[in-house]
Amino acid sequence: MVKIRTSNLNLHFGDNHVLRDVNMEIQEKKVTAIIGPSGCGKSTLLRTFNRMNDFVDKLKISGTIMVGDKDIYQDKMDLSRLRAKVGMVFQKPNPFPKTIFKNVAFGLEVQGKHSKCEVFSIVEESLRAAWLWDEVKDRLHSPAMALSGGQQQRLCIARALANCPEVLLLDEPTSALDPQSTAKIEELCLALKDRVSILIVTHNIAQAGRISDYTAFMYLGELVEFGETEKVFTVPKDKRTEAYLTGVFG
């Protein structure tokens, strides 16, 4: 099943042509990694899926992006709903300066659709899903800022999961973390595959190899190669992919 489909996606920031004719189909409940050298547009591509680029001045987008059966760049798109359904975790762990509980409950509270009781059970479930429950169950009401970097990042994942997303966008989620926390997040990604489609941008080629089912290689705004990770890594079709994977440039 295809979860996200982009067709002829072009994106400009002013005169800067950041994404060029990107066509890709992202499979449901798989991990898709987007790799490529700095500035190739992989983060920008990720941010088009929950329209976080909308805040940038002089943004120009053409082509379509379908998430499920919805064209998300329609004028009538409800951005709050889109962003709840397409969750995002950032490079630097950024929990709010609130308690652990309030961080996870944030998305539910802004929706305002759930009773207190429901909120509590969803918070617990999300923390469990992010493998954080056992570490924080006794201090749900202490500040999230007191957690370690890796815990903070898992809290951010739990916070996104609380919205019951269909897609989870991870923008270099481990680049600010130590190796152990990184390993934990990677395992977590594999475990979460059953419930969400995961898109992960990473600088770490080995990481892409370890956790992804599909890999997209981007270069200068183009989607150079996209396919099953095994194939992309073992028999890349494009010379640029091969060069990047073998470390000739990057």
Added chain:
Amino acid sequence: MKRKLFSLSGIVGLYTAVILSIGFLIFFVISIIVKGSSVISWEFITTAPRLGMTEGGIWPALVGTFWLSFLAVIISVPIGVFSAVYLFSYAKSTKWVSFVKICVNTLAGVPSIIYGLFGMALFVNMMGFEVSLLSGALTLAVLALPIVINASFEALSSVSPDFMQAAYALGATKRQSILRVLIPTAMPNILTSVILVTGRVAGETAPIMFTAVAFYNRQLPKSLMDEVMALPYHIFALMTEGTHSAKQVPIAYGSALVLLLLVLSISSTALILRYRLRKKRQW
């Protein structure tokens, strides 16, 4: 040798500068304590002046200063904070923002006596509030406004944009992100500036001179339309218009000491609060 001498003289120069600035403060505080402490007593603080202000205490002035500062802060803080939020999050054109900021900074630089005259013209005469607690508080609020706006704007700018991104990414609307993330995160700094502004407002004389204060008034204010006494003006009146200086000058120093302690305690509350809140939320 020459170089060593040069660097030594530089260090001596720096030390002198520091010692001079601290020295002024210490000398100033000590002289007020020495001249003022003799009249300070429980009675001095809790009773009204008597016999043409040659005896008695400063209670009405203390109450007047409390109400003036309290009302001025209550009026200026919401307006100031909301203006800052507008400038920070909603104003679109940068030209408009910088124009408003220039206006605000100009307002911050206006001498306080001008505020007094402005308050008299606008609130006392034009709006007909007469010389009253209300006119004085409004005038002080106008004086406090640019300080509150600038401080709140700084507080909002110091909130990491990561938090707003996270809020948007979780599906919050702009209004929700501002109300639930931006403002609460900036709150410790906004609060500190509010307390500092309270101290500033409590000590102002010129803005209330024509708008709120009575020279001598044994009554406590009963409504917003009453004239009040206020500590800074009380000191000014005793020193300039008193006729029995031998008795009145010590009272003036006593009042000055009380005012000084009041402002110092307000400022130190701000410092302690900021320290605590920063310790509580680290990021």
